[in-house]
Amino acid sequence: MKPKHPAKIKTFEQAYQFVLQAKTCLIFGSKCSDLPSLWDVVDLPGRQPGQKGWGRKVEAVWAWKNELPAQFPDEIFYGKLPGGLAALMCLEHLRRVHYPAHHRPVSQCSPLARRAYELIRSEPHTTAELRRALSPSGAVSKSKVDSALVELQVTLNITRSNAPNLKRDTWLPFAEQYPDIGGGE
Template sequence: MQIIKTFEEAFQFVMDRKVCTIFGSKGSPHPSLWDNTALSEKKPKAGGWSPKVMAVWDWKTRIPQTYPELVYYGKIKGGDAVMMEMQYFRETHYPASFKPVSDLDELAQQVYEFIRLEPAFTGLLRKRAIEQFGCTKSQFDTAIKKLQISLNIVRSNDPSLKNDFWLSMREVHLDLVNRYEINSSNEPAKDGRADR
């Protein structure tokens, strides 16, 4: 049953479902914004995108920008783009899905260092990676996807930015990163006890 027609309904859908994909994919356990949007898929006679495509594309960006404390946007295992209710992201998804950048391949680590040292737009990062590491566009795109899925980078929610601008997860969610690193460490905490 398609139920979503407005921005407010799309936001409430994310909050109610906790996790939703944007355009959906076969075999995903999560509902999709696309499948639950009740707008026309017909392209206008003058050309361009259908009302449904325009709305879903807008919502996937505008919801996390409007409600950055309530909604997380990123990619999950398998590569689907999702929006998540923030409490679910912080308490369930992040602890279960975080993977240290040191566990990723060399190119992903190198791209992460670019972002950690100087957050940037996708185009600039891609150009630098291709020039410095001799990777292909596809290899770079895969590295960005791996960094998102492993929760090491996140897209900026700054509404003044029209293209994807990448930040380290630490820069956006420092308290969460610090808490998880401390709780997952084998090193003794300040009180002298190990957390594992």
């Protein structure tokens, strides 16, 4: 449920507390969901006229979606919800509620998602590396590869690496990063 009086978050620490309290929150709001969003509660200025870049609010939310799970890997998870909505979630909620309700075996995923998973299972890959490997001739569109990656995230078969120094999304098997939750297949 979206809060009636949303918090006014200005700091990383406040964002951390918000995610733990919400249990699950979207990164950006969506008309398709009643979940609270980090975007809606962050109280930082947007891009000002004449200012370069995105503005402090977008920069903070975009950075925190990666930094929170990187700095608190045993407490916060970043992933995709059904419908492909990006979310942050406390690990206890992931373990007890979300994973049992939403995990599907790779064998039930699309053929392209299964191919992507096999590449990721052999070694971590960035999104760009997967696009090249899955379509060396360019025959498979970028959007189809991206959809396969979303499918694997939603079904909790892959996850973004929490390694703090990564600049690009790097994908791992979910069970490798969360062995106590995903157990492997």
